[in-house]
Amino acid sequence: MTLVQMQPRSTRSVPAARTVEKAMGAPGPQVCDDMTVEVALSVMASARTGYLLVCDNDGLCAGLVTQARLAAFRDGDAYTDRVRLRDVLGDRGPFASPMTMMAEAEHAARYRRLDALPVVDEQGTALGVLTLAR
Numbered sequence: 001m002t003l004v005q006m007q008p009r010s011t012r013s014v015p016a017a018r019t020v021e022k023a024m025g026a027p028g029p030q031v032c033d034d035m036t037v038e039v040a041l042s043v044m045a046s047a048r049t050g051y052l053l054v055c056d057n058d059g060l061c062a063g064l065v066t067q068a069r070l071a072a073f074r075d076g077d078a079y080t081d082r083v084r085l086r087d088v089l090g091d092r093g094p095f096a097s098p099m100t101m102m103a104e105a106e107h108a109a110r111y112r113r114l115d116a117l118p119v120v121d122e123q124g125t126a127l128g129v130l131t132l133a134r
Contacts, residue, residue, distance in 0.1 A: 018101070018102045019099055019100065019101060019102065020096045020098055020099070020100045020102060020117075020119055020130050021098035021099065021119075024098070024127070024128035025128055025129055025130075025131060026128055026129070027053055027118075027119075027126045027129055028052070028129060029044075029047045029049060030053040030054075030055050030126060031043060031052050031054060031055070032054075032055055032056075032057070032085075033054050033056050033084065033085045033086035033089065034057075034084050034086065035085050036085075037070050037083050037084075038081060040052055040065065040085055041067065041074070044067050050068075051064055051065065051066045051115075051116050052085075053126050053129065054086075054089060055126070056086075059125065060120075060124035061095065061118050061125065061126040062086065063089045064117070064129070065085060069088070073088050094108055094109075094112060094114075095117065095118050096118070096119045096120075096130055097121075097122075098119055098127060098128075106132060109132050110132070115131060116129050116130065117130045117132075118130075
């Protein structure tokens with residue numbers, strides 16, 4: 001699991017510094033990584049959301065998938081109806097810690113061209129999602 005924040009930073013130098021904890025939203029729908037892409041797309045449609053948090057068998061956050069990413073994967077040559085979310089996710093992360101500074105999280109998300117970052121605690125449990133305006 002890769003957290004966005006690598007070193008603690010002092011907030012004294014930036015008086016109005018905001019942390020991810022103050023800006024994150026509720027985690028929203030969480031699904032297991034053994035769910036198929038088709039079922040995940042159906043869950044998103046039913047929940048009227050553009051993303052799902054994906055958890056492993058231990059209940060730890062494995063990542064986040066978006067409707068656009070799953071739809072693009074479904075339209076690709078490698079797709080079969082047996083493809084699981086764990087196959088789409090690849091590497092774990094990126095994740096943000098609740099104590100990550102907003103500027104760091106925004107930079108990491110923009111660098112990776114992400115619209116949302118899962119926020120996890122030290123154990124890897126999903127606490128929320130940080131969504132970014134494009």
